[in-house]
Amino acid sequence: MSAIYTWGATNEKGESDPLCRVTLYALKGVWETEMERALVIGDTGGIGAALAATLRQRGVKVRGMSRRDGFDVTEPASVEAQLGALKDVFDLVFVASGALTSTRSGPEKALRDVSAEEMAAQFAVNAIGPALVLRHAKRLLPRKGRSIFAVLSARVGSIGDNRAGGWYSYRASKAALNQIVRTASIEIARTHRKAMCVALHPGTVLTPFTAGYPCHAKNTPEEAAGNLLDVVNGLKASDTGGFFDYSGARVEW
Numbered sequence: 423m424s425a426i427y428t429w430g431a432t433n434e435k436g437e438s439d440p441l442c443r444v445t446l447y448a449l450k451g452v453w454e455t456e457m458e459r460a461l462v463i464g465d466t467g468g469i470g471a472a473l474a475a476t477l478r479q480r481g482v483k484v485r486g487m488s489r490r491d492g493f494d495v496t497e498p499a500s501v502e503a504q505l506g507a508l509k510d511v512f513d514l515v516f517v518a519s520g521a522l523t524s525t526r527s528g529p530e531k532a533l534r535d536v537s538a539e540e541m542a543a544q545f546a547v548n549a550i551g552p553a554l555v556l557r558h559a560k561r562l563l564p565r566k567g568r569s570i571f572a573v574l575s576a577r578v579g580s581i582g583d584n585r586a587g588g589w590y591s592y593r594a595s596k597a598a599l600n601q602i603v604r605t606a607s608i609e610i611a612r613t614h615r616k617a618m619c620v621a622l623h624p625g626t627v628l629t630p631f632t633a634g635y636p637c638h639a640k641n642t643p644e645e646a647a648g649n650l651l652d653v654v655n656g657l658k659a660s661d662t663g664g665f666f667d668y669s670g671a672r673v674e675w
């Protein structure tokens with residue numbers, strides 16, 4: 423489905439083609455006709471860059487933010503200054519930043535590996551950072567009309583699905599992120615009735631993030647971006663506060 427999208431939104435030179443987009447809208451419903459602007463946090467990452475590129479191919483105006491521009495989610499002052507300065511509203515805000523480890527070369531395998539430094543740093547980048555972005559959600563999303571605030575979580579953040587153990591800091595930070603997203607969705611729905619705030623698991627994706635795990639089957643970032651945008655396109659108002667994987671299936675908390 424994402425291949426049809428990409429073809430439909432661009433001509434043979436890769437330029438945005440309004441005529442093709444008309445065909446695309448007929449194929450995929452009304453969401454693309456309404457989506458004009460997206461904000462991608464972490465657009466330098468494997469998945470974030472592919473999301474930004476795919477959205478641009480579909481004719482969406484994308485604003486990217488990353489540490490390249492001095493936007494660091496672990497630095498509250500930089501989040502406040504840069505998001506506070508934005509005057510636009512966005513139909514889609516996608517937080518694609520995050521890290522598997524912060525002070526170690528790999529995630530913890532056993533309790534003896536747990537350290538306060540790693541756990542605090544993982545919470546800072548994976549949970550507190552997105553929460554600081556969410557502080558701006560009600561201003562960045564339109565009050566009326568459909569909009570999405572999506573955050574990349576991870577299936578290993580699911581407490582119910584945890585059968586393998588290990589990875590204490592990463593798992594706990596993503597579980598905290600899921601709770602933050604769920605809680606924010608309830609507040610945002612009070613003023614933004616058509617806004618959906620969701621946590622998404624992208625699948626295992628071939629990015630620097632998974633470089634240490636060569637044996638796993640991985641999707642390309644482009645495939646992951648297409649899958650995630652299909653999920654975003656299919657969300658209903660009743661899905662807000664949910665945790666979904668790249669196929670649109672709910673992930674247990």
Ligand SMILES: NC(=O)c1ccc[n+]([C@@H]2O[C@H](COP(=O)([O-])OP(=O)(O)OC[C@H]3O[C@@H](n4cnc5c(N)ncnc54)[C@H](OP(=O)(O)O)[C@@H]3O)[C@@H](O)[C@H]2O)c1
Nearest residue numbers: 464466467468469489494495519520574576626627629631
């Ligand atoms: N890849 C997978 O298989 C997989 C699976 C499950 C979940 N995820 C989740 O998907 C997200 C993206 O993963 P990825 O594979 O695209 O990873 P990636 O290629 O390593 O990209 C990570 C992104 O996060 C940004 N980032 C890291 N620390 C930051 C900070 N302090 N402030 C602002 N931005 C920061 C990076 O920006 P810089 O350019 O500034 O470093 C980069 O844009 C993560 O949240 C990850 O947990 C990935």
